[in-house]
Amino acid sequence: MSVPQQKATNVGKTTAPKRFVFLLLDKFTMLSFASAIEPLRIANRVIGAPVYQWVLAGEGNSEGVVHCSNGAAFKLDIGLSEIDRDDTVLVCGGIDVQKATTKGILNWLRREARKGVAIGGLCTGAYSLAKAGLLDGKRATIHWENQDGFLEEFEQVKLTRSIFVIDGNRMSTAGGTASLDMMLKIIAADHGEDVANTVADQLIYSTIRTDQDTQRLSIPTRIGVRHPKLSQVIQMMETAIEEPISPADLADDVGMSTRQLERLFRRYLNRSPKRYYMELRLSKARNLLMQTDMSVINVALACGFASPSHFSKCYRAHYSTTPYRERGTQGATSLRLSI
Numbered sequence: 001m002s003v004p005q006q007k008a009t010n011v012g013k014t015t016a017p018k019r020f021v022f023l024l025l026d027k028f029t030m031l032s033f034a035s036a037i038e039p040l041r042i043a044n045r046v047i048g049a050p051v052y053q054w055v056l057a058g059e060g061n062s063e064g065v066v067h068c069s070n071g072a073a074f075k076l077d078i079g080l081s082e083i084d085r086d087d088t089v090l091v092c093g094g095i096d097v098q099k100a101t102t103k104g105i106l107n108w109l110r111r112e113a114r115k116g117v118a119i120g121g122l123c124t125g126a127y128s129l130a131k132a133g134l135l136d137g138k139r140a141t142i143h144w145e146n147q148d149g150f151l152e153e154f155e156q157v158k159l160t161r162s163i164f165v166i167d168g169n170r171m172s173t174a175g176g177t178a179s180l181d182m183m184l185k186i187i188a189a190d191h192g193e194d195v196a197n198t199v200a201d202q203l204i205y206s207t208i209r210t211d212q213d214t215q216r217l218s219i220p221t222r223i224g225v226r227h228p229k230l231s232q233v234i235q236m237m238e239t240a241i242e243e244p245i246s247p248a249d250l251a252d253d254v255g256m257s258t259r260q261l262e263r264l265f266r267r268y269l270n271r272s273p274k275r276y277y278m279e280l281r282l283s284k285a286r287n288l289l290m291q292t293d294m295s296v297i298n299v300a301l302a303c304g305f306a307s308p309s310h311f312s313k314c315y316r317a318h319y320s321t322t323p324y325r326e327r328g329t330q331g332a333t334s335l336r337l338s339i
């Protein structure tokens with residue numbers, strides 16, 4: 001396949017290639033990694049010069065190999081060795097990122113950050129950056145499934161729901177194809193919009209998203225129902241987990257009676273507003289139990305339950321296990337990811 005080459009005005013004959021160091025954590029997500037590295041390869045073809053280089057780094061095993069979450073193995077080019085100040089580090093995270101973020105990884109990230117190296121986190125890689133203290137006071141993002149636990153552990157980070165964030169020399173993506181959007185933005189900044197658009201065309205990527213785009217589908221799309229008042233009530237529920245709003249107040253806020261709200265939920269979601277709200281709160285509670293080391297009591301309070309006993313009763317009814325057993329089975333050290 002021929003690739004139309006374009007001349008980049010800011011690439012001179014003596015300009016050294018920009019190098020990306022992909023730090024592969026154990027059980028990293030392949031999709032997020034591939035979505036970041038492939039635009040670089042294609043950009044080189046489009047421009048007709050090796051303007052980008054990359055190496056794979058990590059702790060690895062005795063053979064210098066790291067496995068991603070689907071089981072595929074990647075041979076590392078370097079270990080946790082010194083890199084150049086002009087390099088850009090992208091931490092590729094995935095399943096069990098807390099376990100994969102070892103002391104050696106944290107020390108390496110802090111050392112390189114002190115040198116002024118630009119560092120980003122792909123997928124759950126933002127957790128590693130935050131754990132190393134590299135996102136303090138910075139805007140960042142992480143996959144929506146991991147946001148509850150992240151918010152509880154890293155209050156000093158300005159967490160957003162954007163698909164990617166670039167704040168100074170710190171970057172983060174929400175996972176999946178969000179890495180592709182961020183890399184296209186970087187390529188556009190380095191070599192112009194025309195080059196980035198050509199790379200997107202080669203990837204059959206027709207709609208480039210920006211850091212203003214949010215991760216999740218809209219509520220109407222997510223629930224399969226396009227009813228403005230129902231969507232408004234659900235949004236209110238999702239933003240008021242710790243201090244739940246009564247059905248009467250929810251109904252009043254959207255200009256309907258409690259009975260009308262009840263009928264609306266029954267018709268479209270086959271459950272009462274109270275039941276739907278409870279499921280939202282229990283879902284967040286499960287995320288916190290599986291992603292943080294918060295006590296069960298604190299998880300209960302964070303999800304709007306007045307007492308641990310009531311929380312445990314509701315949790316057992318919905319998940320057929322207790323919060324204590326859930327934590328014992330899943331462990332408090334797994335920041336899980338659904339992709």
